[in-house]
Structures are given as C-alpha cells and as structure tokens.
Amino acid sequence: MDDKLKERLKELIRNPDNSTCADCGSPDPQWASVNLTVFVCIVCAGVHRSLGVHISRVKSVNLDSWKETEVAGMEQTNNIKENRNKWEATLPQDFIKPSFGDSIGLKEQWIIVKYMNKAFTPFDYVDSTLKRINLDTKEGWIVKKGDVVKSWKKRWLRLIDSESLQYFKTPYDTKPCGTIHLRDSGQVDSVSEVDSKPFCFIISTPKRRYLISCSTGEEMFKWIQLIRFSVHKLNNSNNSIGNYNNLLNNNSNGNNISSNGSHDS
Structure with missing residues (x-):
C-alpha cells in the first residue's frame, strides 16, 4: 500500500x-x-x-x-x-x-x-432489508433451567412494572412459578450454548445463576436489554425513558430472582 x-x-x-x-x-x-x-x-x-x-x-x-x-x-x-x-x-x-x-x-x-437489520437508522430511511426492533413487548415464551430439578422447562416470562420478572406455566396463569426482583442482580449477559440450548443468557444474583434460553438471537438481545434497563432504572430513580417509546421501543435491565416455593424456580 x-x-x-x-x-x-x-x-x-x-x-x-x-x-x-x-x-x-x-x-x-x-x-x-x-x-x-x-x-x-x-x-x-x-x-x-x-x-x-x-x-x-x-x-x-x-x-x-x-x-x-x-x-x-x-x-x-x-x-x-x-x-x-x-x-x-x-x-x-x-x-x-x-x-x-x-x-x-x-x-x-x-x-x-x-x-x-438496520433497526436504528433514521425513521425516513428506506431499505427493503430494514427490520425495526420492538422493545415494547415485555413478555413471551422462554425455556428456563430449574434450580432444584435441573431440567429445562418452557415458561411464559413477563416483566412486571419494570421492577420484577415473573415466569408462569402459561400466559393465562395468575400465580407465577417464581419472581425475579430486579434491584440487586449482577451480571445479565449472554452465555455460550448450554445443554444444546441456543441463545442463552444469564441473570446472576448473590445466591444463584439463572439460565434462560430464547428461540432467536433477537429475542435474547431484547430480553437482556429490557432486564438491564430495568435494573439501571431501579438503581437510578431519576432516569427517564426517551421519546422513542412512543414510536417503537422501550428498554429495561434486570436483577435478583426469588422463587415462589416451586421446584421449577
């Protein structure tokens, strides 16, 4: 050269x-x-x-x-x-x-x-391959590894008021299998494939690590972002959510999980 x-x-x-x-x-x-x-x-x-x-x-x-x-x-x-x-x-x-x-x-x-995906390009940007990411959706199916019984179970995960995660057997259940409080957790990050489960991420607390698998990489990315933002927001009470929420998105960040007396937790 x-x-x-x-x-x-x-x-x-x-x-x-x-x-x-x-x-x-x-x-x-x-x-x-x-x-x-x-x-x-x-x-x-x-x-x-x-x-x-x-x-x-x-x-x-x-x-x-x-x-x-x-x-x-x-x-x-x-x-x-x-x-x-x-x-x-x-x-x-x-x-x-x-x-x-x-x-x-x-x-x-x-x-x-x-x-x-060009997800965060200007709103007037035109491209046939453009795919916006919707961070408003705060619930969906995941697969979670149990604590007592070390098996993977399909659960409906839901972010509750940006303060906690709850997981249910079905989207229609009112009593959660467990609750994840989002103020005191530590590491929230992706991890390598676990037990042949793809797109895994971890939520670390002082007592244990919670392993969650998603169906796609985008779903994993969205959950990590939502959880991280929720934790950040809880620990920085003056933080405000940007205007992008009105157009497409919303974010979060997550922390600590307490079980609800279930072997599933």
Missing part, C-alpha cells in the same frame, strides 16, 4: 471521533468496515466478518492493502458521525449499548440488529 495512504489511515485513527470502537467502545480500534465506514475493534471486526462481505467488508488498518477510494470514503465521516446520523440515529435515549466487557454473543446480536 502506498505510504501516503498509510499515513492518511493513521491520521484517521488518531482522530478523537474514531478513538473507540463504533460498536462496543473498546479503545484504539485497528480495523474498519469499509462499506459501513466505521472503525471497530478486533473482536467486533470478527463479528462483522462473519456477516459476509455483502453486509460488511472488513479490513485491517495495518495489515491489509487499501484503495484510494476506500481511504477517501473513510475520510468523509467518522465513528461518532456515522452512529449519530445513521446506524444509531433512532436509538432510544436510555438504550444500554453493549460494551467491550460484554460477551461476544451479545455483541454479535447487537451488530446484527444494528447493521444487518
């Missing part, structure tokens, strides 16, 4: 607006998606690459050869501008973005929702 192009690329990554990964905030990104015009870290670059070149064309700033047109395209924008004006233009104000300390599984679903 031409030395002048190398220097222009180095100048781009020295720009403070490109100083962190566009997707997870990891410092000093050394990779880029050429067609999406964002700089990303090596972990997120791996996720981008897995989507295929029809979604994201990934190059190393230092190891790959760049064309003049590619460098020029990156010079027209920066990570902050691309996120603000396009990829995260309609992200809810209180949305909790995955950070560099989160699991690869969560980052993967975030990147899929953000770039493949």
